[in-house]
Amino acid sequence: MNQFQRHILGLASLSSALLAVLPARGASLQKVNQSEWGTDGLPSYVNMYIYVPDRLATRPPIVVAPHHCQGTGPGTFGEMSSLVSIADTSGFIMVFPEATGQNCWDAGSTRSLNHGGGGDTGAIVQMVKYTLAKYSGDAGRVYSVGGSSGGIMTEALLGVYPDVFMAGVSLMGVPCGCWAEGYNDVTGTGSTAQWSGPCGSGNVTKTGQQWGDLVRSYYPGYTGHRPRLQHWHGTADTILSYKNMAEDVKQWTNVLGLRDTPEGTDTPKPGTTRQFWKSSCGYTVYEAFSMDGVGHAVPFDGPAVAAYFGLDRAGGQDPETAACPGAVPGGGDAGGAGGGAGGDAGGAGGAGGAAGTGGAGGPVEHGSGGSAGSGGAIDAGSGGAIGQDASSGAFGSTGGEGSSSGCSFTLDNGARDAGARAGLLLAALGLLLGRTKRRRR
Template sequence: MFASSVAMSLLAAVAFAQQLSSTLTQVVDFGPNPRNVSFYIYVPQNLQPKPPILVAPHWCHGTAQQVFEYRSWAAAGDKYGFITIYPNTSNVVDQCWDVSSNATLTHNGGGDSLGIVSMVKWALKRYGGDKDRVFVSGTSSGAMMTNVLVGAYPDVFAAGSAWAGVPFGCFAGDDFDVWSDACASGKIIMTGAEWATLVKKAYPGYSGFRPKLQVLHGTVDTVLYPQNFEEEIKQWTSVFGYSPTRNETTQNTPLEGWTRYRYGPKFEAYSAAGVDHNIPNQDELVLEYFDLKCRRTKKGKCYSRASGHRA
């Protein structure tokens, strides 16, 4: 999966890696981790005070090391002073994340999601990180995990960016390595209210801050069909209480043929015309969306949970 886009960025990624100020480091014994997810972290030498944290889950058949090499997060961390966490699943069969078990889809319930949240909490304590500026972005299985994390742990994350994923709970199957052909092929179709119920059941009684989210999908994706993009839109507009009618449309952004739809201040969706599952990640777009280029010098200056709106 993603062989072509990965190959295109490999040389550039190697160049980035050769210029980094620090190294990718594995951490062990970091807290509750029922599925034995591995924890790798990049901490730049030029770390800003109270640094933000970006979580970057890999795709199926991928690894933490590959995300480190193929994405520019570490180089951006050097420039802007934020920490990046690269989790690595223990699923050796296909390296896909647990986005299906009841445990992972439940707040503090277990699964891969709890292991990743433990990494975040460890890093916040170890480096004096900003608990209001924790973000997550991934592609494919990593995008599914992004949906899971912002859905099940709205108290931890400030925002998410999901590239070619599926709605929260779409793969639900009460096991740790479920592949749902029905979901992948776009056959699971529900109302926005039904989708939102899955999110709200993940953390019963929670009524606090909801992380903002952007979802992006190619129009000719034949791995995770484009209908999943439409279902994500229904799910998250309902969670936020927005109308499913777009209130802003911008064509040819960030690339020719891509269209951005905004539904409210905390949710936007990008449709990439003619793009298959190898959607080319636009790291600059993610950095801007998370406001990770901002160095916090005053309370509320940069985007954070504290400055965000409640949903």
């Protein structure tokens, strides 16, 4: 092999490596006109962004990702890039709602906390109905994940629309209905708009029965399956007080018909304590993670979220449905995959599931290049955090106690590392091309 042939072989090898680290998708985030997905009777400020991967799964699942306070749909798309990348390989759709021009999500008004009542929760559900109908989605595999205001909205969606959502991951959220206490039901970007001082500061306490009755009052007469939930909170959170974790436990154990005391407690990694509860079929349906000394800065880990929803691989059932055949009934007033955009989106499948295979499995931990395991915890190594400001990658503690200003978080380090590797490969490719040209002269 002569020198020129060796250079060509080297170019081919570098090109293959470059393709491996650069995004290969042609899909992009798209805004859907309100007239298309339908906002009649719903808040006019709510907008819809959608990410549909190039290769969709058969009857694709849907993940809704509401933003934090002062966030945007495109911003959340970037912040959750690690989960978007998994959508490319597993073929699920992501919906990024946006409360345009508002401070936070409305998870406290009567209209939002009422099944079929409209409000921000109703607008997001309408987006789900539209997506199910347009893309023949799987109504039994609809999920929500969000941090801070997005976590609050996630818990509201699961409580008010249990017939639509199968599971949720709430990072720094509060119990469903807590945000109604002292809720400032005004529109706009002011630091107290759509804010609940009593709930944010952790001063709303109820018995488990009271919390459960509150959730059940939002959808009177509903007796179907209730979605599972994973809740994360830092013990040093002063924006959305850690005291809300205890109230969250009381609420969801009552709603899900679980005993007061957990099935077990473990420490998936130093400083993180997990309490977990199992359903009658032995599947973990509620988990509460406490992160010692962590403020409003719980990490977001896309691979672990995907594993929790059973979306880390293409196809298959919701993991809870698969683990508990016959124990998870179909959805309520279901629209199904072929239902119209205006029909109720229930589901043929079951409801959400704990990460992993259902018992007290170990945590899903990631370093800079880690892959999702089969356990229950969302632990980030060098991944991006939902933390305190743009520089630290965190949700909003720049605004001070009781304020929701300054909420943002950054891309995970994995995305940045991929970009750096691509840059190095491009530089190496340029050097090799230059050397080849010089030798041929």
